[in-house]
Amino acid sequence: MALDQSFVGRTYPPTAPYEVGREKIREFAEAIGDTNPVYTDTEAAKALGHPEVIAPPTFVFAITFKAAGLVIDDPQLGLDYSRVVHGDQKFAYTRPVRAGDRLTVTSTIEGIKSLAGNDILDIRGEVHDEAGEHVVTAWIKLVARAAEEA
Amino acid sequence: MTAKIAFDDVEVGTELPAQSFPVTRATLVQYAGASGDFNPIHWNEKFAREVGLPDVIAHGMFTMAEAIRVVTDWIGDPGAVVEYGVRFTKPVVVPNDETGALIEVSAKVAAKLDDRRVRVDLTAMSAGQKVLGMSRAVVQLA
Numbered sequence: 001m002a003l004d005q006s007f008v009g010r011t012y013p014p015t016a017p018y019e020v021g022r023e024k025i026r027e028f029a030e031a032i033g034d035t036n037p038v039y040t041d042t043e044a045a046k047a048l049g050h051p052e053v054i055a056p057p058t059f060v061f062a063i064t065f066k067a068a069g070l071v072i073d074d075p076q077l078g079l080d081y082s083r084v085v086h087g088d089q090k091f092a093y094t095r096p097v098r099a100g101d102r103l104t105v106t107s108t109i110e111g112i113k114s115l116a117g118n119d120i121l122d123i124r125g126e127v128h129d130e131a132g133e134h135v136v137t138a139w140i141k142l143v144a145r146a147a148e149e150a
Numbered sequence: 151m152t153a154k155i156a157f158d159d160v161e162v163g164t165e166l167p168a169q170s171f172p173v174t175r176a177t178l179v180q181y182a183g184a185s186g187d188f189n190p191i192h193w194n195e196k197f198a199r200e201v202g203l204p205d206v207i208a209h210g211m212f213t214m215a216e217a218i219r220v221v222t223d224w225i226g227d228p229g230a231v232v233e234y235g236v237r238f239t240k241p242v243v244v245p246n247d248e249t250g251a252l253i254e255v256s257a258k259v260a261a262k263l264d265d266r267r268v269r270v271d272l273t274a275m276s277a278g279q280k281v282l283g284m285s286r287a288v289v290q291l292a
Contacts, residue, residue: 024184031184032215033171038228048152048227057222057231058215062186086210088284090235096228139235 002114003121007077011108012070017130018063022099025055032056045098054096060103061089064125064138067105071123072142077109079121080144087120087141094134102130110139117146154226157266157291166224166257166270171216173208173242174250181212195246207241213253213281214238217274220255221287232267233288242276251276266291 022040029039037044038054045053072081097103104127111122125138178192187209190197195206214236222228244251253276260271272285 028184031177031181032212032219033177034215034219034222036222036228048229050229054229056215057218057228057234058211061211066186086238088235088237089211089214090233092233093231096231 003077003079003112003119005112007109008112009109011106012067012074014104014106014128015067015070017102017104018066020055020097020099020101020103022053025053025059025099028059029056050096050098052098052100054098057091057093057096060091060097060127060136060138063103064105064107064127065140067107067125068123068140071107071109071121079119079142080147083145083147084142085145087143088139089141090139091136093136095136097127097135101135103127103135119144152227153230153290153292155224155291157262157268160259160262160268160291162259162262164259166220166259168254168256169220169223171219171253171255172250173212173216173244173253174248175206175244175246177250178206178208178212178244181209185209185211187211203241203243205243205245208244208251208253210236210238210241213242213274213276216253217255217272217282217285218287220257220272221270221289224257225289225291230290231287232290234286236272236274236285237283238281239283240276240279240281242281253281260286263288 026040105125108124110124113120121142123140127135198206255274257272261269270287274282
């Protein structure tokens with residue numbers, strides 16, 4: 001069944017702060033095999049003008065995806081998550097995420113479309129630091145494939 | 151932010167050094183732990199086949215993370231990435247053997263923008279198929 005269009009524009013309350021740990025950044029960088037010292041060595045990060053080690057560009061996805069769970073699990077929206085695949089992902093950065101950041105995410109439903117029986121849901125996550133400054137915006141497109149005929 | 155590539159040294163069509171990234175089941179288990187995405191389609195082939203996949207597949211976000219390394223290795227400072235977006239077109243199928251799969255990434259400068267920024271278009275292939283579409287990054291150059 002098509003999702004309710006009236007949910008477009010709905011914004012969910014900001015998440016509790018996620019504190020970015022330097023060892024979590026190291027773990028993520030190791031998992032993607034990226035040895036750039038800016039992820040693990042504070043001096044290397046400072047040499048590039050960063051106050052602390054920074055996170056790889058896609059690191060923040062885990063935080064924004066968890067926040068998108070507010071939308072995905074909204075019983076009123078009624079998305080069948082067992083049929084969902086990740087369609088598109090985009091980030092726009094004001095600055096890189098870095099160790100010590102305490103980040104909150106505010107998720108908004110930007111679009112709902114129905115195409116050939118598939119539900120397509122666009123969610124925008126605005127990520128801010130403890131000072132209220134914008135860090136990054138993440139857009140996720142989820143596609144809930146049409147249920148097979150019974 | 152300090153990119154090591156200067157805007158003036160780059161032209162539309164400039165190719166970035168291409169790279170290939172191997173991915174095995176062990177890689178996927180490690181990425182699952184680091185990212186917190188424990189969806190069994192990324193480590194359990196019985197489950198993957200039950201939901202209609204040919205085998206275990208890599209996390210789309212893993213592929214996205216590897217692809218941008220071609221850009222961040224080129225510019226030196228990953229903090230100079232201003233925008234990055236992809237479309238997940240085909241899964242990276244990861245067989246349960248020593249070799250696993252290979253993600254092959256190439257990239258070139260597609261446009262020069264204002265404020266010493268460029269748009270880089272990426273191509274990511276695995277097993278002869280394009281696994282990312284509309285894969286683009288905007289980066290701040292020196």
